[in-house]
Amino acid sequence: MSVSQKEPDPNTSGGSVKFEIKGDSDSNSNHDIEMTNDETRNHSDENIDESSNPSHEHSHEIEDYADSSDKFETDSYKRFEMLLKKTENFSHCLSAGDITAITPSASNKSGPKTREARLSSSGTDAGMEKRHRKSEREEDSELISLAKKTDHLIRFEKNPFYIEGGEMRDYQIRGLNWLVSLQHNGINGILADEMGLGKTLQTISLLGFMKHYKNAGSPHLVIAPKSTLKNWSNEFIKWCPSMKAIVLIGTIDERAKLVREEIMPGNWDVIITSYEMVLAEKALLRKYVWKFIVIDEAHRIKNENSKLSEIVRTFKSKNRLLITGTPLQNNLHELWALLNFLLPDTFASASDFDSWFTASEMMGNQDLVSRLHKVLRPFLLRRLKSDVEKTLLPKKEVKIYVGLSKMQREWYTKILMKDIDVVNGAGKIEKARLMNILMHLRKCCNHPYLFDGAEPGPPYTTDQHLVDNSGKMVVLDKLLPKLKAQGSRVLIFSGMSRMLDLLEDYCWWRNYQYCRLDGNTPHADRQSAIDEYNRPGSEKFIFMLTTRAGGLGINLTTADVVIIYDSDWNPQVDLQAMDRAHRIGQKKQVRVFRLIVESTVDERIIERAEMKLHLDSIVIQQGRLTDVQKALGKDEMLNMIRHGADQVFASKDSNITDDDIDTILQKAEQKTEELSKRIDQMGESSLRNFTMDAPGPSYDEKGNSVYNFEGQDWREKQKQVGFGYWIEPPKRERKANYQVDAYFREAMRGGHAEPKAPKAPRPPKQPNVQDFQFYPKRLIELLDKEIYLYRKTIGYKAQKLSDLPPKEADKKQKEEQKKIDAAVPLTDEEINEKNELLTQGQSNWSRRDFQQFVKANEKFGRHDLENIAKEIDSKTFEEVEEYAKVFWDRLDELADHDRILATIEKVFLR
Missing domain, CATH: 1.10.10.60 (Homeodomain-like)
Structure with missing residues (x-):
């Protein structure tokens, strides 16, 4: 084993020294690179009496551990103890400034031994020449060697000359120096700065350094999300035009032409490509020995068994760099996958790593956690915006709690009633079934029109009903005009692309200029939409994006308001979305409005996310490791489903507030502050143990349980009743019969019931006809005739339109009622005509x-x-x-x- 000295961590005030753990020199792994002469630290022939210096005792210990590694092969915990002790000994020697104690010079392998070494090898007492650590010849040789040495660690104090697009910030220059130090010592690393701190620029400056200072300008490979490829290319052109970058993407024919005309001639420095293209072009990419492989949003390789992870690990490279804003996003096993990519020898076995860090060991041994970070510290740089970017104002988040519309209540009730046995714990509780219920309840909270058949029609119209039938849309419709009047520009994120369809219809109706980006948006359209929105003087007011597709690597700092229409299960994904606007270059304070439907599954998801984020802020941001994250269990899902169900069943009416937007925002700020204070008061142990289903640990610091409501413990109530849980379904409404004569007539007939009244006729099944499909006008007339006949059959009365003046509204109402009263069925000729006309529109246009x-x-x-x-x-x-x-x-x-x-x-x- 060997260790290479590194520059101090630029984010650590104490100037602690970094180091690299390397495998055996005969390893075939990509990490154990054969360094060139100008990349190797040259040391003189140092021949030291190892017994004469305390630091060399550590060197003996290291050898002892290396020799005894076979003994620990069956004991993963002891092997991890071995790794920790090695790194602690290395750290001790480095901090003492004695790098020679643990970094044997390459020249020692073949150079002449010192007198002490010769004596020791011949069995003579080495202690007799304790004072003479070097001979004059040896020292002279070392001084000459150092004088000839041209390779020295370069440290930038200001903008490198090859960065032309502007001035790098001081913390970005510190980050560049850290990356240069990694490369100098042959160490791979993780650049994990918080999103928005310019990781792309720091990486480009590193590759520029390789070209202009190390004479290693190519080849480099950058693998990034498809939506960011154009941004990477633009950033190279802007900041480091001396490096030629080629974007490898397109159809098979387009890629073949690109390979033939640009890549094969070799007149390039960097290939930028997507995860998907890596799989498609693996044969081409395997041909090169890359100077650097850079993986942006590196959590894409956190599953070591995925195709992408397996293929990337087969590429040959001198150096590897991972870029991610959330390096410890989910669990330790995924962290191992990243470290395995960087240090395949040290972190070779996933099962060993998992066994070292079971949840019980993590909970019970905080010393183990802190010691592990001594292993991780050399490879990871993470800084927060609040620490380094003083000009960027903190974002302000407000949670707006909204009610359910009447239609939403009806659909929410339908979903719960369909599986009432599961809700009440009587049926077979399957995880897949619970997840399906949760998904439908979340859709209902967003908008009932996400269910087929919920939208009234035909004819389908885009007007006020689109807003009135969703509590979130009602608030959004009040909020957007205020934001537009303030001169703000808005990003709207939703996890559902079909919700974006409804928002598009809304924007057309309200005449808001907008852009859209989701997972199906072609690459060229993505970049043109981003460019159009960011263009100076752009009239685009809204940019709507799906959270997963639009939350990575996109710069939209021209917007200063973010609306999270629905929250993701993983709170880190929402944070990534917010940081599309809250990043370097933002001149205003970013405001985040999160829409939450009160007393529904929406509220439970937010509470769970807030607790996870708060725990992360306690643990991760302190440089410690999180526990293995538990998957959403059946009990927790069931509790989410049950939350607020009794309130939904208790009423059929809308509970959307009529307050103006200022009052709504004022109440929202108060409630946001209350929730924040409540969670802040919960300590780390409470957050770790908090669940929504377990009776024991579900208490905060004050002893309050999620099952305490209005002074009663409802879990205890459930036990007293004798069942596990029960929600009373809404009662069916029946008219009471108070006529005595009718009762006796019924009794005299022997209980035979009256014949049932005929069922109301079903509405006619009509095609979905849109105005932009330009069907013949005659078809609309025939479809209207069917609707009017149906209304006549059920006794429907024409309604007065509230948005018209009284006289005009009365006139319209009478005209509609006349058409209803005069309605007759279509003749056979008209039915045939209707069917023929249905073939004449632009039906294939969506x-x-x-x-x-x-x-x-x-x-x-x-x-x-x-x-x-x-x-x-x-x-x-x-x-x-x-x-x-x-x-x-x-x-x-x-x-x-x-x-x-x-x-x-x-x-x-x-």
């Missing part, structure tokens, strides 16, 4: 296709059909050409045709 068409017209103008067709990925040129003719002929049939036309003309003229 709303997404339509919106892409409109945006392309805004971008290129109505006559550039060739470029418009390229923007619509699901349509051929002929289909676009045909649609364009119909669109411009019948534009006035669209509900918002004036706005569409004005936008196209305004953008095109500009």
